[in-house]
Amino acid sequence: MEAADVEVLLQEAGESIEAASNYKRELLHRLLGLTQVRKQIKDSAAQTRGALQQHFLDLKGAVTKLLDERLLTLLQQVDAVEEENIKPLDDCQKLLEHGVRTADDLLKEGELAVSCPAGKRESLYRFTNKALRIQLDSLPEVPSLVEAPCLSAQLDDSFLSVARNHISKHGAVASRPPVQIDELIERPGGILVRWCKVDDDFLAQDYRLQYRKNSSNHFEDVYVGSEPEFIVLHVAPNTDYQFRVCGRADGRQEWSPWSVPQLGRTGLLPHEWSGGFEGYSLSSRRNIALRNDCVGRGVLYSKAATYSFGQTLTFRVEAVGPTDKRDSIGVCAERQLECESLQRDQAVCISTSGAVYVNGKEMTNQLPPVCPGATVTFDMEVVSEGPNYKRRVTIGSSNREVVFDWLLDQSCDSLYFGCSFIHPGWKILVF
Structure with missing residues (x-):
């Protein structure tokens, strides 16, 4: 076998070894994924069993408590009805028993008076007068069985059927969250x-x-x-x-x-306004800027060029003040501290009146004027690189959009954002 053939075989063997290694690595990765899937099924099944058992245990205790409370209420109602209707009967019974004793005494006295010799009229006279005072024709009323209460328990046999129907449909097991x-x-x-x-x-x-x-x-x-x-x-x-x-x-x-x-996770730095600019105050996170004084004229820029193409940059107007034609909210390729507005070259912006400016020139298309709570969004994508550095820009506000191509002098991967307000009262959140 020639040396060239051996070299080819060695190369093929090396490629096969590398392919086998990659294949093994991929299989091990899939085995790990399979283990994680198995663990998720086992763990979620155990958690679901525990949740079901605890729920029905709590439900059983709550239902038992409710049934006990209802039973106690009904028994108390039985006691109240019984006591309310038995008391008059007790009083009537005492009256009748007293009448029986009185009649019994009167009978004995009458029998004694009658058995006396005929000459003793005085005993008969006393007995007769006593009998007249007792009013033997006056009898207390005794309620009949029909008039008296006859307690009973009224129980709806359909309760168990209704409860069974609800219980049979209570709870469900889902294989996946919705x-x-x-x-x-x-x-x-x-x-x-x-x-x-x-x-x-x-x-x-x-x-x-x-x-x-x-x-x-x-x-x-x-x-x-x-x-x-x-x-x-x-x-x-x-x-x-x-x-x-x-x-x-x-x-x-x-x-x-x-x-x-x-x-x-995110590795991108947060959008922050640059601090120390006269006439503006910032929130603790530096994502909200407030124009609080007429002192100082110029653009408040971002701390760094943190806006990258392909993302959405959003400004939310938290509060408004008096408007001015020079007001602006937008992005730029570089910071120019001597400018009092973003209505300049190498910048795109929207004014508080809704006018859109591209490299300092006002477009024909306009957006609605900004108002409290309004959001202004900037989306950009690369169209071409050198010699014409062209970016496609979409500015949105109040459910309306304008789309245009923006020419830059040089290529850049990220942009600064900024705002300028002539009068105080404007408050802008960026994210």
Whole structure:
């Protein structure tokens, strides 16, 4: 065998060894995935058994307590009716017994008077007068059996049937939660969480999103609403977070089971306004800027060029002040501290009146004037690189959009954002 053939065989053997190694590594990875799936099924089954047993134990105790309380109430009603109707009978019985004793005494006295010699009229006279005073024709009323209460228990035999029907339908076991997290996208200083229904029969009215640091044991609510996505802000960079979501069906009070927790993180720096600019004050997180004084003219820029193409930059107007034609909210390729507005070259912006400016020129298309609570969004994508650095820009406000191509002097991967207001009162949140 020639040396060239040996070299070819050695090369093929090396490739086969590398392929076998990759194949083994992939199989081991899948075995690990299979182990995790098996663990999820086993763990969730054990948790579900525990939840079912505890729920029905609590339910049994609650039902037993309710039945005992109802039985006690009914027995107390029996006691009350019995006592109320027996007391008059006791009084009547005492009266009758007293009458019997009186009549008995009168009989003895009469028999004695009659047996006396005929000449003793005085004894007969006393007896007759006594009998007249007793009023032997006056008898107390005694209720008949029909008039007297006859207690009985009225029990609905259908209760057990109704209870059996409800119990037979109470609770359900779902193999999968009806809502699952679909996507986790990193954002500057935050994570965009998107979820979707995996059960077509589940008609969700609201969703509930929770998160926690991967090292924490406690989930906390971060969003409750009808939208299928939410940006979780103020997360620590390069830190793993777990997210889970559940839903509430239309017309129901209880929430569905939680989705399988998903891990997410962001390595992007948060959007922050630059501090120390005269006439503006910032929030503690530097994501809210307030124009609080007429002192100082110019653009308040971001701390760094943190807006990257392919992302959505959002400004929310928290408060408004008097407007001016020079007001602007937008992005730029570089900071020019001597300019008093973003209505200049190498910048795109929207004014408070809704006018859109591209490299200092006002466009024909306009957006609605900004108002308290309004959001202004910027989306950009690369169209071409050198010699024409073209970016496609979409600016949205109040459910309307303008789309245009923006020419830059040079290539750049990220942009600064900024705002300028002539009068105080304007308050802008960026995320």
